[in-house]
Amino acid sequence: MTVTVRFAPSPTGRLHVGNIRTALLNWLFARKSGGTFLLRLDDTDLQRSTEAFADGIRSDLDWLGLVWAREERQSARTDRYVAAAEFLKKQGRLYACYETEDELDRKRKRQLARGLPPIYDRSGLKLTGPERAALEAEGRTPHWRFRLANSEDGFAPLPTIVSWNDLIRGDQTVDVGSLSDPVVIRADGSFLYTFTSVVDDAELGITHVIRGEDHVTNTGVQLQLFEALGKEPPAFGHHSLLIGADGHALSKRLGALSIESMRAEGLEPLAIASYTALIGTSDAIEAQHSLDELARHFSFDKISTGPARFDPEELKALNARVLHATPFEQAEAGLRRLGVGGGAGFWQAVRGNLTVMSDAVAWWQIVDGEIDPKVEDAALVEQAAALLPAATWDDTTWDVWIAALKTASGRKGKALFHPLRLALTGREDGPELKALLPLLGREKVLARLQGRRA
């Protein structure tokens, strides 16, 4: 059996860290097992789905390097859903209901107020032919529910356990006796996710459904749908959801955590992928060289069942470590986009001091552009200027020069280097001066030591 997985976002917004974790887990599993990763746009909610969001999702996945073998869209598969629905109607598993959304809402509130679970009372199922005709004569169009197999008389629900062996959480059970029959067809004739997802998973040959734990109850219902449809269900794996650095739910502020905004912040795709794939697992959160390397580490039993904490600060730290280990060939394109030159020598010198790639711009400005030197110790820099070697510069120049300056000034350690760093770079921190010196060149160094803008 070839592994086939799908990532099924609905194009009602851009991708965020939570989404991307699901996408990644699917992609990594497919990659590791030599399987296929599909992108399925779940756009059954026509009110909220847009083409712009679909484009955004593709662009986010693409940027992260999560290539998909094929794209499917639910809006293009309506005939399949109609056929499956007809089949279920013939089996007597779908029944028409005539309540309005308002009526259902009031019903739920009433149940809750009385301390009862907000479960649909199956009024639609109890309707007689004449009653239905009367309702339709009133101008009502029905929506359709899937009758859960959870009772003996067909009406009163009994505790009914549906179970499966979850890829991530082990044995799982859902009591479908305490659930409402799900609406699968809206009054306007469009289909709902619970249903379309099952039809698609069956027909597209999905072997493993990896999704967030917000779907575990759905899985109980959907397992019954697979059965009613006469289809073999895929294996299911539900990962925990992300919580914020403060330990509370993330869902309220996902906007700030969109891939789009993280990209704008200058974070590396590999850092985002490594972080979201590694938090909540027993693997160390460390810089990965590629998605393939991440895939080699992938294993369902490393994923923990408790909620994982997403800390933007930790992501940033990982981003820095990813950069520190990035070879020039991989950084080159990004540097060019930022207008940073200097080649491999420059990259080698500064990469250890970057948190995000764009930090290189400031260093390039210091090396290539003009800065105002900061004179902390006039006497020392004057001496340094006087002792500056004349001839051609190479990587021994620094040692020769500093040895001479050390002897002449009697300075060492911080008293020696701090004033030099300030004069040469205008900053208190930065890469090794020895590496920076040849990049600066004699002229610039001399000018800055003399306190001139250069």
Added chain:
RNA sequence: GGUCCCUUCGUCUAUCGGUUAGGACGCGAGAUUUUCAAUCUUGAAAGACGGGUUCGACUCCCGUAGGGACCGCCA
């Protein structure tokens, strides 16, 4: 009101009844016989609480507390 899941260093986690409770990030220290950073080495740091089962519990059971999720004509 109901159902499900989770709780070990600050953080992510290992441990599948007997361990000096291990690793990673972060933090501290040292080294790089010359600053900050990077890098390397090293150190400190943990079983939510209360019961029970057991010769023995982080591990199993019950309860409490805290956290997460679901109960939609959203996905």
